[in-house]
Amino acid sequence: DAKTTQPTSMDCAEGRAANLPCNHSTISGNEYVYWYRQIHSQGPQYIIHGLKNNETNEMASLIITEDRKSSTLILPHATLRDTAVYYCIVRVWEGAQKLVFGQGTRLTINP
Amino acid sequence: DGGITQSPKYLFRKEGQNVTLSCEQNLNHDAMYWYRQDPGQGLRLIYYSQIVNDFQKGDIAEGYSVSREKKESFPLTVTSAQKNPTAFYLCASSFTSVQETQYFGPGTRLLVL
Numbered sequence: 001d002a003k004t005t006q007p008t009s010m011d012c013a014e015g016r017a018a019n020l021p022c023n024h025s026t027i028s029g030n031e032y033v034y035w036y037r038q039i040h041s042q043g044p045q046y047i048i049h050g051l052k053n054n055e056t057n058e059m060a061s062l063i064i065t066e067d068r069k070s071s072t073l074i075l076p077h078a079t080l081r082d083t084a085v086y087y088c089i090v091r092v093w094e095g096a097q098k099l100v101f102g103q104g105t106r107l108t109i110n111p
Numbered sequence: 112d113g114g115i116t117q118s119p120k121y122l123f124r125k126e127g128q129n130v131t132l133s134c135e136q137n138l139n140h141d142a143m144y145w146y147r148q149d150p151g152q153g154l155r156l157i158y159y160s161q162i163v164n165d166f167q168k169g170d171i172a173e174g175y176s177v178s179r180e181k182k183e184s185f186p187l188t189v190t191s192a193q194k195n196p197t198a199f200y201l202c203a204s205s206f207t208s209v210q211e212t213q214y215f216g217p218g219t220r221l222l223v224l
Contacts, residue, residue, distance in 0.1 A: 034212070043115075043201050043215035044154070087153065098169075099213060101146075101153030 004088045009106040018075040020105050022088030025069040032091045033064060034099065035073045037084040037107075044087065047073065078109045114138065115216035117202050122221045124189065124196060132187045132219045134202030142208040143185035147171060148199040148218075157200075160185055161208040189221060197223050 005023040012018040024033060032051050036044040048055055048062045050071070055062045061074040075082055087104040115136045124130045134143065142161050146154040156169030160179040174193025179185050185204075189196045200219045205211040 036215075041199070041218070041220070043117075043203075043217050046212055046214060049212065098156055098159075099154070101155075103151070103153055 003100070004090055004102050006086075006088050006102060006105045008103070009108070011108050011110055012075075012078050014080060014109050014111050015077055018078040018082065018107060018109070020073040020075075020086050020088075020107065021070065022072070023070045024088070024090050027068055027090050029068075033062070033068075033071050034089040034091055035060070035062065036087045036089065037082075038087065038104070039084045047086075049091075080109050080111065083107060083109045115202060115204055115214060117200075117216040117219050119219060120217070122219055124221060124223050126223070127191045129188055129190050130221065132189070132200055132202075132221070134185045134187065134216060135183055136185075136202075136204045136216075137183060138204060138206075138214070139182075140204035140206050140214075141182070142205045142211070142213075143179070144203040144205075144213060145169075145175070145177065145185070145187045146201045146203065148201060154201060157187065159208070196221055 032049050034049040035047040038044045048057055048060050050062045050064050064071045085104040085106050087101050089099050118133045144159045145157040147157055148154050155171050157175050158169050158177045160166040163182050166177050166179050176188045202216040203213040205213045
């Protein structure tokens with residue numbers, strides 16, 4: 001399985017952009033990078049995914065480096081409700097798609 | 112409202128007892144998944160089903176069983192053979208099992224008495 005490495009925790013001021021990094025140096029050419037977040041005691045919420053191009057949706061932007069070995073999730077104007085654990089996941093195919101979750105980054109948005 | 116529902120939110124199990132966790136989706140998704148989450152950890156795949164009447168073991172299937180008799184439903188039974196069942200259980204679904212985003216339910220917290 002392709003593994004991901006994320007910082008254990010990060011802080012960001014409310015209203016500022018939150019930039020969450022992720023390393024996935026062993027990613028294969030056909031493996032997507034997914035981002036989910038999980039607020040305490042809730043199910044993970046899908047944020048965004050990409051293969052090699054940068055992606056943007058109403059929640060966030062995803063920047064993937066040209067060599068695809070790392071990516072950054074950007075929350076452009078963080079609010080207190082963005083406080084959560086953010087998971088960077090490389091989706092692999094093993095008979096069915098499989099999401100391999102690491103321990104994620106605990107993002108705290110401070111007022 | 113379309114989505115994935117899990118019930119109950121909290122479940123208590125006595126020693127030696129089997130318990131069944133419910134997962135229902137009205138998203139018309141073919142594929143469904145069960146994950147387990149332990150405190151401070153990521154999710155681990157228990158079982159998955161790509162289509163009705165078919166399911167496969169994930170990484171930690173021992174002590175669990177599933178069925179997929181209807182497209183909308185994928186119940187998980189935690190058997191007495193599962194020695195450490197206390198965890199947060201999450202169900203997910205996707206349109207197909209190939210290259211599709213998984214969406215998660217709210218989870219069931221199982222506690223052993």
